[in-house]
Structures are given as structure tokens and as C-alpha cells.
Amino acid sequence: MKSNLYFIFLFSFAFLFMQCSEDKLMEAVTPKSHVENFRVSSDNLYRGVYLDSLKYIVGNEQLENNMLAWCQYNNFKTLTCYDLYTLLAYSSGYSKMAAFIRKARTQYGIETITACMASAGAFTGLVNNYNASRTDPIEKFNYSNLELEWWNKASTFKNYIKQLQGIKAWGDSQNPRIPTEEYMGWFKNPNNQDSTQAAGLVENSDRIMVHAYQTIPSLSYMKDRLKWIGKAAQAQNKVMPIILLFSAEQAYSFNYFTLNSFDQTFNMILNQYDLSSFPGKENLEIIGYQIFAQSDARQAQPMTVQ
Numbered sequence: 001m002k003s004n005l006y007f008i009f010l011f012s013f014a015f016l017f018m019q020c021s022e023d024k025l026m027e028a029v030t031p032k033s034h035v036e037n038f039r040v041s042s043d044n045l046y047r048g049v050y051l052d053s054l055k056y057i058v059g060n061e062q063l064e065n066n067m068l069a070w071c072q073y074n075n076f077k078t079l080t081c082y083d084l085y086t087l088l089a090y091s092s093g094y095s096k097m098a099a100f101i102r103k104a105r106t107q108y109g110i111e112t113i114t115a116c117m118a119s120a121g122a123f124t125g126l127v128n129n130y131n132a133s134r135t136d137p138i139e140k141f142n143y144s145n146l147e148l149e150w151w152n153k154a155s156t157f158k159n160y161i162k163q164l165q166g167i168k169a170w171g172d173s174q175n176p177r178i179p180t181e182e183y184m185g186w187f188k189n190p191n192n193q194d195s196t197q198a199a200g201l202v203e204n205s206d207r208i209m210v211h212a213y214q215t216i217p218s219l220s221y222m223k224d225r226l227k228w229i230g231k232a233a234q235a236q237n238k239v240m241p242i243i244l245l246f247s248a249e250q251a252y253s254f255n256y257f258t259l260n261s262f263d264q265t266f267n268m269i270l271n272q273y274d275l276s277s278f279p280g281k282e283n284l285e286i287i288g289y290q291i292f293a294q295s296d297a298r299q300a301q302p303m304t305v306q
Helices: 002-029 035-041 061-073 091-108 120-133 157-173 194-203 219-235 262-275 294-300
Strands: 046-051 078-081 112-117 143-146 180-184 207-211 240-247 284-292
Touching: 046 112, 046 294, 061 091, 061 294, 091 112, 091 120, 112 120, 120 157, 143 157, 157 180, 157 194, 194 219, 207 219, 207 284, 219 240, 219 262, 219 284, 240 262, 262 284, 284 294
Parallel strands: 046 078, 046 284, 078 112, 112 143, 143 180, 180 207, 207 240, 240 284
Antiparallel strands: none
16 A cells, blocks of 8 residues: 555656646747837837928918828827928917927827927027927927938038037937937948947937838848947947838838838838847847828828728
8 A cells, every 4th residue: 555655656746747847848949929029019119200391281270180180090109390490480480380289299199299400500599499488398399300411411420410419418408308319321421430420329319210211111221220320339338229210202112101001011120120130239229110201101001081
């Protein structure tokens, strides 16, 4: 009887040991979902759009409502505003801009209103004067975007960094602080200064937009630029937020966007990114995407009635 009990005990112990080992093995080989994929479905995913032709829209209630309804339909949370040289030229235009920003935030779910300008002086002048005139923060710009295409010879890179530093200094002095971002194309003009130029962008901005202006967007088109930004961030002990920038213009992804949603396009690139390997990748964080610009994007992806 004792020997039988001893045998049963040994058999049970062996069975439990094998079961635990099997569970551990299964845990080791079972694929895990990519952490990055959770960002795609998260409410925290950055979705932004450039608002072109804004000088013709602000102040026209129907045009404003149509555009903002489309933005809400596509779950955009950030609006990047062009035409501010016109809209903010005179204080008499402030009330129209303030009403538009208020409406976007209170009725259409917009969280960030970004001022897009080409110089530090435009922020310390026009944008600053407008913001200072508003007593309610809900009517103010709360992000700065520098668009000055040094790679296309709109400026030297030396001057570009000077402008970026000026915008950052202005934003840092605001209460609450106004962060700084920029859109970048290529590391050239001059050539062979990829590392130096990437370091300047990383040092002086809170996030960077990297464009994929193609007929069909792909990671391979952006990978080299991401590598340089990542290496610069690594050298500065930073993790750099990156926004993927797609163009809905006819010359680029317009036809593609007639068949594929903005989210689908971002997910495609993010999946490619998850499978990629390059120096500096661990110092980058892909936070979402931006669309250029609303006029073409609304034609490629019109709002449909449910």
C-alpha cells in the first residue's frame, strides 16, 4: 500500500513538472503582439492635417463647418494652420480667427491648433500678438511649426537653425509653454552634413515631421533620414517623437488615398517600421501621421453619409 502511494506521488509530481515546463515553453514561443500596434488603435495616436486656403474659409460659417466636420470624421485632433500672414495681419481679423479656433475645439474635438510660419519673427510678432490678445486659452495657438525648406534652397541651413532656435526660445518663454516642431525634407544644401543637420533639428524641437511624398508611401523612402535623426537623438540621450507626413496632392498620394484610408496607410508604414532595423531606431517614437493638405485630402477621401 505504501509503495503504491509512493508511486502515485512520484507520478503526480512528474506530471505537474512536465505541465509547468510545457506552459513555460508555450509562453516562450507564443508570438506577442507588437507594442507599437497598440498605438495605432489608441486614442492617443497623433492625427493631424494642414489647413490650406484658410484665408478663404475662416469667417465663412458654412465653409468652416464643412471642413471641420470632415476633420472630425477622420478623427483629426491637430490642425496646422496656413495663411496666418493674412489672417493675423491686422488685429481686426483676430475675432474671426478666435471664433474659428474656439469652434474647432468646443464643437469638433480638436485639441491642438498649430501655427505654421516661416520665421522666428512671425511667431514673436504675429502669433505672439494674436495670442496675447486672447484672454481665454481655448482661442490660442498651442503649438509652433516651422516650414522653411532649406533643402530646396529657401534658406541656408545656418539661417534655418537660427529661426528654429528663435521659435523654441519664444515658445519656452510662454505660459503655458508652446512646443516647437518642424517639417523636414532632405539632409542636403549643403550635402554630406546629415549628422550635423539632424543634430540641429533634434536639439531645437519637440517633435519632427518626416515626409513620405510618394505615389505609394513606404518606409524605405524615409529610412535613411530616420536613421540620422535616431542617431542624433541617441547622442543627445533623447527619444525623438516622429510624425509621418503624407501628401494627398495629385502628384503624390492622391490616387492612393482614393483607395486607402489615412489610418490604413499609417498602419502599413508602421508595420514596415516594426520589422525594420537601423541604427538609432530605439531613440525614435513614431507617434502618428500628418496629411498635406485638406483641399486635396477632402477630394481623395470625402466624408460619406452613414
